[in-house]
Amino acid sequence: MTDREEELDAPNPLLVWERPEPERRPAPAPLSRERIVQAAIELADSEGLASVSLRKVAAQLGSGPMRLYGYIATKEELLDLMVDAVYGEMIAEGPFEGTWQDTLRTMAHRMRGAAHRHAWLTELLSGRPLRGPNAMTYSEAALAALGSQKGFEDIAVTLQTLKTVTAYVVGALLDEASERHAIQASGMTQEEWQLATYPYLQRVLATGRFPNIARIVEEVEHPSQAEEFERGLRIILDGVAARMKR
Amino acid sequence: MTDREEELDAPNPLLVWERPEPERRPAPAPLSRERIVQAAIELADSEGLASVSLRKVAAQLGSGPMRLYGYIATKEELLDLMVDAVYGEMIAEGPFEGTWQDTLRTMAHRMRGAAHRHAWLTELLSGRPLRGPNAMTYSEAALAALGSQKGFEDIAVTLQTLKTVTAYVVGALLDEASERHAIQASGMTQEEWQLATYPYLQRVLATGRFPNIARIVEEVEHPSQAEEFERGLRIILDGVAARMKR
DNA sequence: GATCGCAGCGATACGGTGTATCGATGAAAT
DNA sequence: ATTTCATCGATACACCGTATCGCTGCGATC
Numbered sequence: 093m094t095d096r097e098e099e100l101d102a103p104n105p106l107l108v109w110e111r112p113e114p115e116r117r118p119a120p121a122p123l124s125r126e127r128i129v130q131a132a133i134e135l136a137d138s139e140g141l142a143s144v145s146l147r148k149v150a151a152q153l154g155s156g157p158m159r160l161y162g163y164i165a166t167k168e169e170l171l172d173l174m175v176d177a178v179y180g181e182m183i184a185e186g187p188f189e190g191t192w193q194d195t196l197r198t199m200a201h202r203m204r205g206a207a208h209r210h211a212w213l214t215e216l217l218s219g220r221p222l223r224g225p226n227a228m229t230y231s232e233a234a235l236a237a238l239g240s241q242k243g244f245e246d247i248a249v250t251l252q253t254l255k256t257v258t259a260y261v262v263g264a265l266l267d268e269a270s271e272r273h274a275i276q277a278s279g280m281t282q283e284e285w286q287l288a289t290y291p292y293l294q295r296v297l298a299t300g301r302f303p304n305i306a307r308i309v310e311e312v313e314h315p316s317q318a319e320e321f322e323r324g325l326r327i328i329l330d331g332v333a334a335r336m337k338r
Numbered sequence: 339m340t341d342r343e344e345e346l347d348a349p350n351p352l353l354v355w356e357r358p359e360p361e362r363r364p365a366p367a368p369l370s371r372e373r374i375v376q377a378a379i380e381l382a383d384s385e386g387l388a389s390v391s392l393r394k395v396a397a398q399l400g401s402g403p404m405r406l407y408g409y410i411a412t413k414e415e416l417l418d419l420m421v422d423a424v425y426g427e428m429i430a431e432g433p434f435e436g437t438w439q440d441t442l443r444t445m446a447h448r449m450r451g452a453a454h455r456h457a458w459l460t461e462l463l464s465g466r467p468l469r470g471p472n473a474m475t476y477s478e479a480a481l482a483a484l485g486s487q488k489g490f491e492d493i494a495v496t497l498q499t500l501k502t503v504t505a506y507v508v509g510a511l512l513d514e515a516s517e518r519h520a521i522q523a524s525g526m527t528q529e530e531w532q533l534a535t536y537p538y539l540q541r542v543l544a545t546g547r548f549p550n551i552a553r554i555v556e557e558v559e560h561p562s563q564a565e566e567f568e569r570g571l572r573i574i575l576d577g578v579a580a581r582m583k584r
Numbered sequence: 585g586a587t588c589g590c591a592g593c594g595a596t597a598c599g600g601t602g603t604a605t606c607g608a609t610g611a612a613a614t
Numbered sequence: 615a616t617t618t619c620a621t622c623g624a625t626a627c628a629c630c631g632t633a634t635c636g637c638t639g640c641g642a643t644c
Contacts, residue, residue, distance in 0.1 A: 145600080145601065145602080146601085146602065146603085147600085147601080147602090155622080155623080156622070156623040156624075157602085157603085157623085158603080158604090158605095158622070158623055158624085159621080159622060159623070161603075161604095162620095162621070162622080166602085166603090167601095167602065167603090214464065214465070215464065215465060217512075218460065218461060218464045218512045218515075218516070219460070219461055219512060219515055219516045219519045220516055220519075220520075221516045221517050221520050223538075225542075228542070228548055228551060229547070229548075231551065232547070232548045232549075232550055232551055235550035235551065235554075236549075236550055239550060247550065247553050247554060247557065247558060248554075248558045248559075250550075251554055251558065252566070252569055252570070252573075253573075255510075255513065255566065255570065256506070256510075256569075256570040256573050256574070258509065258513075259505075259506050259509030259510040259512075259513055259570060260502070260505050260506045260509055260574070261509065262508075262509040262512060262513075263504065263505030263506055263507065263508040263509030263510075263512075264501075264502075264505040264509075266463075266464045266465060266505075266508060266509075266512075267501065267504075267505055267508075269464075269465055270464070270465045270466055270467045271467050273465045273466075274466075274467050292469075296471075296474070301475070301478070302474055302475075302478045303478075303482075304478055304481035304482055304485060304493065304496075305474060305477065305478055305481065307493050308481075308493060308494075308497055311493065312493060312494045312497065313494075320498070320501065323498055323502075324498070324501065324502040324505060326577075326581070327498075327499075327502050327574070327577040327578055327580075327581050328502070328506070328573070328574065328577050329577070330576070330577040330580035330581055331572075331573040331574050331575070331576040331577025331578070331580065332573055332577070333580070334573075334576035334577065334579070334580050335572070335573050335576055391629080391630065391631080392630085392631065392632085393629080393630075393631090401593080401594080402593070402594040402595075403594085403631085403632085404593070404594055404595085404632080404633090405592080405593060405594070407632075407633095408591095408592065408593085412631085412632090413630095413631065413632090
C-alpha cells in the first residue's frame with residue numbers, strides 16, 4: 093500500500109477539522125470489588141497467576157486499568173482480596189464438628205481442596221499475613237471448635253497447635269505444587285516432562301554419589317500425592333496427641 | 339538553556355562527521371555463573387528479591403544484561419542457582435551427626451538459619467523442585483544420616499519423615515517471613531507498623547465476632563519466633579517418634 | 585606476522601508490567 | 615437549567631524479561 097492510498101483511506105488525523113468527534117461514552121458497566129476479584133480469580137484459574145495483570149482483569153470487565161484503582165490501591169491488595177475470597181469458599185463448606193482430630197483434619201483437607209481448585213493459592217499464601225475478614229472468621233471458627241475440646245483449655249496451646257498444623261499443610265501443598273509448576277512452566281505434558289528429565293536424573297545417579305536417592309528412584313513405590321499428604325498429616329496429629337499427654 | 343546554547347554544547351549527533359567514534363571497548367570483566375549468582379544474592383540480601391533484575395545484576399558486574407544469557411537461559415534459572423547456592427552454604431556447615439532427632443533438628447535449624455541470612459529464600463523455596471547438585475547432596479546426606487538409625491531401615495519411611503519435617507519447616511518459615519514482609523513492604527519500622535495496624539485490629543475485635551482471636555491478642559504472651567518454631571518442631575518430632583512405635 | 589573466522593558482547597527494540605497524572609465526562613445536586 | 619464533582623480512561627513513565635543482530639576483539643590459521 094502506498095502513501096498516496098493511505099491518505100485516501102485514513103484522513104490525516106493531525107487536523108482537527110477532519111477528525112471525527114469521540115463517540116459518546118457508553119454508561120460504564122457497574123463495578124465492585126467483588127466483581128473485580130471474581131474476574132481476577134477466573135483469570136488466575138484458567139491462565140495462571142502470572143497472567144493476572146491489572147490490564148487483563150480490567151479488560152475482562154470492559155474497563156480501563158486505571159478504573160480499578162478506585163477499588164484497590166495496589167495490585168498487592170487485589171491479591172490479598174483473592175486469597176480472602178478463597179477463605180470465604182472454605183467457610184462456606186460448613187462448620188467444624190467432631191473431635192479436635194476431626195477439626196484439624198477438616199481444616200487440612202479444606203485447604204488442600206482449595207489449593208487444588210485454585211492452583212495459584214499456595215503461591216499467594218506464602219508471605220501474606222492473614223488479616224482479611226474471611227481469614228479471620230475462618231481462624232476464629234477453628235479456634236472455637238478446638239477450644240471446646242478437652243486438652244485445649246489453654247488458648248495458647250490451641251494457637252500453637254493450629255499454627256503447627258497450618259505450617260505443615262502449607263509446606264506440603266507447596267511441595268505438591270512445585271512439581272506441577274515446573275511441568276506446567278515447561279509447557280509439556282507430565283509424560284513428556286518425565287521423559288525429558290529422566291536422562292539427566294539417570295546421569296546424575298550414575299555417578300554413584302547419591303545412593304540413597306537412587307534407591308528411592310528405583311525401589312520406592314511412590315504413593316499418590318493424596319496419600320503422602322495424609323501420612324504426613326497423621327504424623328503431625330500423632331505429635332499433637334503426644335504433646336497433650338503431658 | 340536555549341536551543342542555541344545546546345547546539346554549542348552538544349553537536350548535533352545526526353551527522354556522522356561530527357560524531358566521535360565509540361571508545362575502544364574495555365576488556366570485559368571475566369564472568370562466571372558463580373560470580374553472577376553471588377552478585378544476585380548480594381543484591382537480594384541488601385535490596386530485596388524484588389530488585390533482583392537481570393539489568394541490575396549485570397550492572398553490578400559491569401556488563402550489559404544480555405551478557406548474562408550466555409550463562410543462563412532465563413531469569414528463573416538464575417533464581418534456581420541462587421537457591422542451590424544456599425544449599426551449598428548449608429552443606430558447608432558440616433555433616434549430620436547423632437540420633438535421628440539430632441539430624442532432623444539440625445536440618446530444621448540450618449534451614450531456618452539460611453532463611454534468616456537470606457530473607458528471600460522462603461519465597462524462592464516455594465514452588466521450586468530441588469534438582470540442583472547442592473540440594474541433592476544435602477538431601478542425600480540427610481537420607482544417609484537418617485537411614486543409619488534404628489527404625490529407619492525402610493527408606494520409604496525415611497523419605498516420608500524427611501518430607502514431613504521439611505514441609506513443616508518451610509511452612510513455619512513462610513509464616514515467620516510473612517509478617518516481616520508486610521512490614522518491610524510498608525517501609526515502616528516495626529513499631530510504626532504495629533501502631534498503624536493496631537486501631538484496625540481493635541476496631542475489628544470490638545465487633546465481638548472474634549472472641550478467641552481477641553483473647554489471643556489480649557491474654558496470650560507471645561513467645562519469640564524462635565521459641566514458636568521450636569515448639570512446633572517438638573510436636574513434629576513427637577509425631578515421628580509415635581509413628582515409629584508401630 | 586598478517587589475515588580471517590567466529591564466539592560472544594551489548595545496543596536496540598518489543599511487548600509487557602504497575603501506576604501517576606490530569607483533562608474530559610456524565611450523573612447528581614442545586 | 616445550571617453547576618458541581620466524583621469518576622473514568624487516555625496518556626505517559628520507568629522498568630521489566632528477552633529476541634535480534636551488527637559489531638568487536640581474540641585466537642587460530644596460513
